[in-house]
Amino acid sequence: MLPLLVALAIQTWGGPDTWAFAPPPDDFRSDAMLDLRYLNEKVAGESGYVTADDKGDFRLGNGKPVRFWAVNSGVGRDVPFHPRPLGRQTEPDLARHARFLAKRGVNMTRLHAQLSPDLGKHPDAKITDVNVEERDWIWRSVAAMKKEGIYTTISPYWMVPMKFSKAWGIPGGADQSAAGLLFFDRTLQTGYRAWLRALLSEKNPYTGIPLAKDPSVALLELQNEDSLLFWTFGNIKGPQKHALGARFGEFLVKRYGSVQKTITAWQGEKLPEDDSAAGVFDFYGLWEVPNQLSAGKSQRLGDQIEFLTETMRQFNKETADFIRNELGCKALVNAGNWRTADPTRLQDAERYSYLPTEVDAVNKYFSGIHKGPNEGWAIVNGDKFTSPSLLLDPRPGPFNLKQTHGRPIVVTESSWVMPAGYSSEGPLMTAAYQSLTGVDAYYWFATGDDEWSQPGSANGYTPSQTKWLFANPDMLGTFPAAALMFRSGYVKRGTPAVYEVRRPADIWKRRTPIISEEPGFDPNRDSKDVVPGMPVTSGVNPLAFLVGPVEVAFGDDPAKSRVDYSKYIDAGTSTVRSNTGELALNNDKGFCTIDTPSAQGVAAFFGKHPAFKLSDVTFISRNDYGAAAAVSMDGKPLRESSKILLQFGTRSRPTGWQEKETTIDLGGGKSTPGLEVVSFGKAPWQVVNADLEIAIHNPSITRASVLDMNGNAIGVVPLKREGEIVRLTFPKNAMYVILGR
Known part of the structure; x- marks a missing residue:
């Protein structure tokens, strides 16, 4: 199969390991499955x-x-x-x-x-x-x-x-x-x-x-x-910056009572373009936001953040x-x-x-x-x-x-x-x-x-x-x-893994939240100034997003914040489970499973973990990578359904696409391994052949129809019945199969 993690040598897409993706225009047939x-x-x-x-x-x-x-x-x-x-x-x-x-x-x-x-x-x-x-x-x-x-x-x-x-x-x-x-x-x-x-x-x-x-x-x-x-x-300059600075001055006088009281609250902090006599105040660059600042400068920056937020x-x-x-x-x-x-x-x-x-x-x-x-x-x-x-x-x-x-x-x-x-x-x-x-x-x-x-x-x-x-x-x-x-709502909504109450005043003071959707957020490094007295005294692992909803409420009582996620994260097995019990992700072996009554599937680097036995469906693949799913089309659980969509996606690249290993210069003396485009290729897409076996626990399924990319039946797939289990080999040059009676 085509290599996936890195290209060990220059390799051209197109050949016996792939199929050409060139579907005809959809004719929207009334008998499309x-x-x-x-x-x-x-x-x-x-x-x-x-x-x-x-x-x-x-x-x-x-x-x-x-x-x-x-x-x-x-x-x-x-x-x-x-x-x-x-x-x-x-x-x-x-x-x-x-x-x-x-x-x-x-x-x-x-x-x-x-x-x-x-x-x-x-x-x-x-x-x-x-x-x-x-x-x-x-x-x-x-x-x-x-x-x-x-x-x-x-x-x-x-x-x-x-x-x-x-x-x-x-x-x-x-x-x-x-x-x-x-x-x-x-x-x-x-x-x-x-x-x-x-x-x-x-x-x-x-x-x-x-x-x-x-x-x-x-x-x-x-x-x-x-x-x-x-x-x-930072692109706001000249008359526009002056006009915004005048509005900032009005905001500050309303807050503190006068320009002089504002300057006192800021402990004399000034910027070069301040015109205090006219009630116009300049702005810090936003690069100051994460910095440790003096009390006066911190107060001024907090006022700026609040003003800009309230302006929007x-x-x-x-x-x-x-x-x-x-x-x-x-x-x-x-x-x-x-x-x-x-x-x-x-x-x-x-x-x-x-x-x-x-x-x-x-x-x-x-x-x-x-x-x-x-x-x-x-x-x-x-x-x-x-x-x-x-x-x-x-x-x-x-x-x-x-x-x-x-x-x-x-x-x-x-x-x-x-x-x-x-x-x-x-x-x-x-x-x-x-x-x-x-x-x-x-x-x-x-x-x-x-x-x-x-x-x-x-x-x-x-x-x-x-x-x-x-x-x-x-x-x-x-x-x-x-x-x-x-x-269809086949995957259940979870209960909140994180619920944080934030006072707006703490946001203006640049206090860090207990969790951020920023991918680089480090709960140990980035959560050192959370609000005192909160029940959560340290940062929350970003993997909590995979456990259940992460919510913030704007209110006056941070003590109402709560977290419930750690028991669903197993560092030993590199597995994160949803608090519904339906989803699991293992970032060591590289797979994610979905296991609900009406929808079951897996996205995986199958080379690391080829077989997945879920509640009613087993997927076994010799592909290096792909995403397979079985989804009920009649709203019933998969064990009872009389119409099931089987779907399998692998990888694709343009015909003739070539890539090779390289090193990417990141600047500042840093670099990372990567790939280089040798040829960006041409139409059509070349799709990696499917190599997938599926077994489904369903006693009533008797027929498997292979579909083209427009959802039309183009053939049948042989089924093997073993009691209440039915087995099939997914066609190598297709993406959809419909199981039915």
């Missing part, structure tokens, strides 16, 4: 708006609990469609795309747009003019998804592509960065509100109703990837009120989805600023090191990378989230990012652990193809391989079992 469209409503929003309950879970309009298996899609955005020399040559079909996603278990899409005027196309646009092309794409997409029972999340603004016109008269001029400005600049906020009004209040010509009245719009995201607590805060919180409240009261939109609102300059000390402040809205969110990817000239967007020959797996180190898992008690949280962007190569574990582990912890939605990033994405140029012009995708065999190919398991 695998079609999860039935999980969706006939029309999204048919029973009303999605709501959030007091447990932090989503519910449909009829009160039925719902979890969202979601994707980020840009299909149909390029109008008119312009083929690129090395890119797609045919226009993607938005209606086909919606049907394709629904068939594979998707019930939510995120439309990440930019509603500010396109000054390249419309240089004379006013700041209040909406980007009509982007708006039309959103309108068309909502209509197409709605017909297939797929809800929509709309992300209308990102500071990175935001451009200013000189004619707008925005303080700081046309060439400044937009980072952080939306939170306080009134000119920009005026334009932003006009864009929201044009998007939500005008009639969508493709549905006949405005988005503000369309219950298929489940979630509105105020802005993407911006925060006054992130490093981009006020913007979130005002905007949510505008959406609710002026535009009459009932969709749930998410304030933001970003991280901070110091995730351990500041992430709770970021989430605190979200409280005026209903839903929390984060963008969080799983990836290794990637070094190359276009490392942010493309893979080219000569790039160096590492290829980690959560099975070997689960701490960076994108589902390891510290949730605000009683509030939904969603992952608005995520993927197992190329060129890292162990991504078939992703959907299965995400479905399992988000079910355990109560994370309500996961949005895979991203696609511009209506069906599968084959290997190809990252931008359509540069010979390369794109890194930001999910529509490959490893991830999209393993959606069905994961989506079915997640959306």
